[in-house]
Amino acid sequence: xxxxxxDAAPLVVVAEPLDGEALDWLAARCRVAVCNATGxxxxxxxxxxxxxxxxxTLERLLPEADGLVVRTYTRVDEALLTAAPRLRVVGRAGVxxxxxxxxxxxxxxxxVVHTPDxxxxxVVEYVVAxxxxxxxxxxALAGAVEPAEWSRLRAEVVGRRQLDECVLGVLxxxxxxxxxxxxxxxxxxxxxxxxxxxxxxxxxxxxxxxxVERLFAESDILTIHVDGRPSNRGFVxxxxxxxxRPDAILINTSRGFVIDHGALRGFLTERPQALALLxxxxxxxxxxxxxxxxxxxxxxxxxxxxxxxSAMRRMSWVVRDVARALGVE
Numbered sequence: 526x527x528x529x530x531x532d533a534a535p536l537v538v539v540a541e542p543l544d545g546e547a548l549d550w551l552a553a554r555c556r557v558a559v560c561n562a563t564g565x566x567x568x569x570x571x572x573x574x575x576x577x578x579x580x581x582t583l584e585r586l587l588p589e590a591d592g593l594v595v596r597t598y599t600r601v602d603e604a605l606l607t608a609a610p611r612l613r614v615v616g617r618a619g620v621x622x623x624x625x626x627x628x629x630x631x632x633x634x635x636x637v638v639h640t641p642d643x644x645x646x647x648v649v650e651y652v653v654a655x656x657x658x659x660x661x662x663x664x665a666l667a668g669a670v671e672p673a674e675w676s677r678l679r680a681e682v683v684g685r686r687q688l689d690e691c692v693l694g695v696l697x698x699x700x701x702x703x704x705x706x707x708x709x710x711x712x713x714x715x716x717x718x719x720x721x722x723x724x725x726x727x728x729x730x731x732x733x734x735x736x737v738e739r740l741f742a743e744s745d746i747l748t749i750h751v752d753g754r755p756s757n758r759g760f761v762x763x764x765x766x767x768x769x770r771p772d773a774i775l776i777n778t779s780r781g782f783v784i785d786h787g788a789l790r791g792f793l794t795e796r797p798q799a800l801a802l803l804x805x806x807x808x809x810x811x812x813x814x815x816x817x818x819x820x821x822x823x824x825x826x827x828x829x830x831x832x833x834x835s836a837m838r839r840m841s842w843v844v845r846d847v848a849r850a851l852g853v854e
Contacts, residue, residue: 536555541618588609591612614850617637619639649704656688694746695748710730759782801817803824
């Protein structure tokens with residue numbers, strides 16, 4: 526179908542914010558209903574020509590939907606699919622497919638498309654930034670400083686170690702984990718990893734394979750990059766957490782449910798030199814009963830690892846595959 530000929534075009538429901546250019550590209554080929562069920566708006570440098578009009582509810586749109594585009598917080602489960610009998614394709618503007626029931630979509634013959642490499646660079650940069658923040662304290666000056674204060678700051682704001690003195694451990698050596706291993710090696714770090722799959726040296730990013738027990742015991746900095754399979758729920762529990770070094774730095778930008786946060790709270794409380802930097806949580810947003818709230822060496826972030834304009838723009842272009850699946854590219 527040529528762009529602009531949308532009179533009898535399929536209906537695509539966009540349930541969470543997309544880049545404005547990608548949204549307009551899709552709207553030139555399909556009928557588009559912007560639901561933005563999570564309350565967001567189009568993202569990216571340009572606003573969509575569709576504008577910020579009040580959108581109908583997702584539930585009202587699903588019965589007529591031929592395509593559905595989601596990001597992180599819309600769950601495509603049996604209930605949603607039952608309410609969408611015309612659905613032919615689900616596009617996930619992102620990497621993981623944890624929020625999509627792949628068995629249920631397969632039974633219905635619904636194609637699922639996503640953007641597996643769209644945010645790799647953004648997440649890698651974020652993890653490196655967290656590592657640097659953790660080991661290199663800094664003090665910004667608001668203005669002129671007296672000589673005595675200058676000397677005090679220079680004496681007190683001193684990093685205890687450098688990255689090239691640290692062992693970097695990577696749990697899960699997929700696209701992101703492998704790239705982080707490469708960056709760690711370039712920074713002079715010894716890098717080790719554990720993964721379910723056997724990975725050849727040409728694809729390991731220079732990291733050494735070790736058992737998961739050794740990974741937790743030997744890493745100065747341990748960063749988690751595992752997928753959302755059910756067996757990973759609570760995988761990082763007390764038996765592994767207790768193997769961590771007393772001053773270990775634990776970073777998680779993968780899935781919140783991978784870590785037993787109660788066990789991590791106990792570890793951090795007993796070992797005040799350790800540090801946890803957690804960007805993902807279960808559930809999101811975190812509630813007042815989260816076990817790590819108030820733990821001084823647990824730093825919680827609001828799921829920011831992929832939040833760059835470039836990454837969000839690339840993820841939004843899942844609409845190309847949605848259009849292809851609907852035959853209107």
